[in-house]
Amino acid sequence: MSAVLEVTDIxxxxxxxxxxxxxSFDVREGEILGLIxxxxxxxxxxxxxxxxxxxxxxxxxxxxxxxxxxxxxxxxNKLGVSRTFQLLQVFPKLSVRENLILxxxxxxxxxxxxxxxRSDAGLTDAANQMIGFFKLDHLAAxxxxxxxxxxxxxxxxxxxxxxxPRLVLLDEPAGGVNPSMLSDLKDRLVAINREKNATFVVxxxxxxxVMSLCSRVMVMxxxxxxxxxxxxxxxxxxxxxxxxxxx
Amino acid sequence: MSGFAKPLKIAxxxxxxxxxxxxxxxxxxxxxxxxxxxxxxxxxxxGLNLTLGYAGQVSLAxxxxxxxxxxxxxxxxxxxxPLPAAIVVAIALSFAVGWVLGYPALRVQHHYLAFxxxxxxxxxxxxxxxxxxxxxxxxxxxNIPRPHFFGIATSKPLPFYYVCLGSLAIVSVAVxxxxxxxxxxxxxxxxxxxxxxxxxxxxTRRYTLMAFAIGSALGGVAGAxxxxxxxxxxxxxxxxxxxxDLLMMVIxxxxxxxxxxxxxxxxxxxxxxxxxxxxxxxxxxxxxxxxGLLIWSPTGILGILDRYLAERRTKAASALRAVAKxxxxxxx
Numbered sequence: 001m002s003a004v005l006e007v008t009d010i011x012x013x014x015x016x017x018x019x020x021x022x023x024s025f026d027v028r029e030g031e032i033l034g035l036i037x038x039x040x041x042x043x044x045x046x047x048x049x050x051x052x053x054x055x056x057x058x059x060x061x062x063x064x065x066x067x068x069x070x071x072x073x074x075x076x077n078k079l080g081v082s083r084t085f086q087l088l089q090v091f092p093k094l095s096v097r098e099n100l101i102l103x104x105x106x107x108x109x110x111x112x113x114x115x116x117x118r119s120d121a122g123l124t125d126a127a128n129q130m131i132g133f134f135k136l137d138h139l140a141a142x143x144x145x146x147x148x149x150x151x152x153x154x155x156x157x158x159x160x161x162x163x164x165p166r167l168v169l170l171d172e173p174a175g176g177v178n179p180s181m182l183s184d185l186k187d188r189l190v191a192i193n194r195e196k197n198a199t200f201v202v203x204x205x206x207x208x209x210v211m212s213l214c215s216r217v218m219v220m221x222x223x224x225x226x227x228x229x230x231x232x233x234x235x236x237x238x239x240x241x242x243x244x245x246x247x
Numbered sequence: 248m249s250g251f252a253k254p255l256k257i258a259x260x261x262x263x264x265x266x267x268x269x270x271x272x273x274x275x276x277x278x279x280x281x282x283x284x285x286x287x288x289x290x291x292x293x294g295l296n297l298t299l300g301y302a303g304q305v306s307l308a309x310x311x312x313x314x315x316x317x318x319x320x321x322x323x324x325x326x327x328x329p330l331p332a333a334i335v336v337a338i339a340l341s342f343a344v345g346w347v348l349g350y351p352a353l354r355v356q357h358h359y360l361a362f363x364x365x366x367x368x369x370x371x372x373x374x375x376x377x378x379x380x381x382x383x384x385x386x387x388x389x390n391i392p393r394p395h396f397f398g399i400a401t402s403k404p405l406p407f408y409y410v411c412l413g414s415l416a417i418v419s420v421a422v423x424x425x426x427x428x429x430x431x432x433x434x435x436x437x438x439x440x441x442x443x444x445x446x447x448x449x450x451t452r453r454y455t456l457m458a459f460a461i462g463s464a465l466g467g468v469a470g471a472x473x474x475x476x477x478x479x480x481x482x483x484x485x486x487x488x489x490x491x492d493l494l495m496m497v498i499x500x501x502x503x504x505x506x507x508x509x510x511x512x513x514x515x516x517x518x519x520x521x522x523x524x525x526x527x528x529x530x531x532x533x534x535x536x537x538x539g540l541l542i543w544s545p546t547g548i549l550g551i552l553d554r555y556l557a558e559r560r561t562k563a564a565s566a567l568r569a570v571a572k573x574x575x576x577x578x579x
Contacts, residue, residue: 051446077448089443091436102436105429106448114429121429163448 003065004029004167004199005050010059012042012049019045021223022059027167032193032200034214034231036207038243042223043203044086047169051083052076063167078106082165084156086172086203092145096136096155099144100127104162126162134158134188150177154185161192167199174206182206186213211235219243264416271408279404280476285516286411287472290418292496292508294465299494300502301426302458303438304352308364309493311371312341312463314485316470318375321388321480330394330475337471338464345463349456368487375482387481391474411472418465425461426505434458438503466493499537501549510548 003026012020020042027033035043048054050061052073061069063079071079091099105114105121114121131140134154139147144155153173160168173189174182186209192198204210210217211231219227219234221243227234234240271282295309316337323333351363375382382388393402394410401407425431433454436444441451474480492515500511518536522529544551 053442053446073445074448074450077446083446085443085446089440089446091439091443093439094432094435098432101429102432102449103447105432106450108429111430111450111453115425117428119427119429159447 002029003027004063005201006060006062006065007046007050008060008062010046010049010061011057012045012054013057018223020049020056023220023223023225024059025218025225025228027199027201030193030197030199031216032189032202032214034210034217035201035203035220036205036210036217037220037226041220043220044171046220047083047171047201047203051081051169074106077163077165080163080166081169082160082163082167083169084160084171084173086175088149088152088156090144090147090152090155090159093143095141096131096144096147097124097127097140099155099159100130100162103159104164107163123162130158130162133191135184150181153177154181154188157185157188161196161198164196165198167201170200170202170204172203172205174204174209182209189213267412268409272405274405276404279408281516281520283404283408283411283476285512286408286415287469287476288493288496288512288516289415289509290472291466291469292493292500292512293418293422294462294469295493296462296497296500296502296504296508297422297425297434297465298458298462300497300504300507301431301438302434302455302462304349304455304458305357305361306348306364306459306462307361307487307490307494308348308368308371309462309466310485310487310489310491311368312345312466313470313473313489313493314371314375314482315341315344316467317474317480317485318382318388318470319467320471320474321391322381324392324394324475325388325390330471334468334471337467341467341470342460342464345466346456346460348463349459352455352459353452365487365490368490372482372486375485382482385481387479388474389479391478391480393475393478407476411476414468414472418468422465423505430454430457435503495537499540499547501547501553504547504549504553507547507549514548 005027007026008024010020010023011018023042023046035046037043045054049056052071052075055070059069060067063076063081068076068079091102094102101120101123104123104126108114108121108123109117128140131137134157136151136154136158139151144152147155153176157170157173160170173185177185189200190213193200202210202214214231216229217231217234218225219237219240226243227237227240229237271279274282291309291313294312295306298304298306298309319337319340320330320333323336324330348364348367352360355363376385378384379386393400393407395401396410399406401410426434433444433449436447436449437451437454437458445451496511496515497508498511499514500507500509518533519529522532525532540548544554546553
């Protein structure tokens with residue numbers, strides 16, 4: 001299996017604080033990589049460096065072997081990289097369906113063709129499919145801001161898939177989602193992973209969720225990679241137990 | 248507005264359009280002037296509503312773009328060019344200048360952006376006043392002709408009112424199309440959450456510049472109609488107070504609502520006329536009314552309607568739930 005994403009020696013400093021300190025790893029095509037670590041260990045900063053929201057202080061990011069370090073988030077998204085955020089990021093005044101159409105529209109045609117073309121950019125069917133897939137049917141026409149927290153989380157994840165991405169970085173998808181909805185979410189992620197051959201990197205604090213979803217897990221502490229391996233290996237790693245699981 | 252049935256909406260729309268065509272036939276010269284002014288200001292306010300209401304970019308420079316359009320039309324038509332050509336130039340010019348003015352918005356937002364656009368507004372006013380070789384300076388430009396269309400002169404108030412109304416109709420359809428298109432959705436994404444928008448592949452830089460450029464271009468259209476409407480222009484009407492007036496029209500009508508600018512412009516243009524009987528107290532009454540409205544409903548007049556419809560929908564939904572629940576209980 002070839003690497004979709006290769007991250008080499010990424011560093012990010014904020015003033016005197018080194019939030020990410022020389023992190024290297026790769027993500028293989030079709031895998032679900034878990035990323036765990038205590039709060040403040042640099043997971044989200046690492047995501048932001050990979051996705052162009054932050055410019056790394058050093059290091060390189062490669063997508064399919066091509067250097068993409070410093071590209072803007074919108075450009076990376078066009079190359080098939082998508083993400084969700086730790087805090088909810090839906091568009092509250094738009095309906096659920098409009099949120100999904102918006103999430104996919106920039107992948108349809110050129111900017112000029114989107115001005116003169118159909119108002120839904122030809123995405124109503126795809127949006128409805130996604131709505132059905134995430135079991136949000138009864139909410140399709142509701143403003144996203146009126147949904148419950150868990151439902152907004154599902155919508156947030158669904159939006160990340162509208163552009164048909166190859167690589168999706170999910171920042172705490174399970175945070176604040178109730179157990180029954182969580183198993184739904186996991187099923188959906190696994191299904192997309194298998195059917196669309198999409199590759200995932202998942203930041204998550206819910207150990208059960210990570211261990212059952214991911215094929216490999218990377219553990220970070222204080223800006224560095226502490227361990228990387230299969231879930232059962234990581235679980236037994238003494239350094240990981242000391243730094244994280246032991247608490 | 249989603250609470251009304253569609254046929255009712257269409258009937259209401261047609262009635263308003265018919266009213267705007269038929270009723271003014273009995274108006275005197277002054278009434279037609281006021282109504283034409285309403286149409287022109289609605290166009291300018293629609294532009295600002297696009298930039299501010301939909302795309303969330305604060306601008307205190309819309310009045311300057313009305314000025315740019317007005318001077319372009321005044322200079323060209325007094326030199327023998329037809330008005331449609333002048334409108335095209337006014338659009339192109341204000342689009343280009345608006346695009347450039349959009350660049351600061353890529354770096355600063357909110358009140359900082361307001362200051363940048365305010366500075367531009369002042370700059371434009373100084374150009375209108377001081378570059379007298381082009382603009383006539385403080386003496387302005389007079390004898391601005393009204394156009395002929397297909398051999399019909401529009402120099403009388405009623406035909407020219409129809410020119411303004413027709414232009415408003417074309418702009419309204421174009422803006423309706425734009426905000427329903429993926430571009431309109433991208434503008435709203437820009438307003439609500441630029442960070443998330445970027446991560447969904449939305450080129451926020453380009454859309455920000457477009458929001459400024461298109462909004463400004465509509466200001467230019469309004470100006471190009473304003474010049475032949477008044478037939479005389481000088482720099483004074485295009486100073487900062489016009490930008491503030493337009494901002495107020497958008498906010499009072501309801502920023503981010505399609506019909507907000509029509510309503511806002513109506514209030515700003517007609518209310519002073521209605522309040523004329525109060526003489527010197529007019530401005531005070533007007534100011535208190537606007538303050539009261541914004542405290543009661545920061546989202547403007549259409550915001551009140553929107554809130555009412557949302558409440559009604561929630562009530563209807565909870566009534567449905569109650570019915571479903573009582574049915575369940577009866578079954579048990």
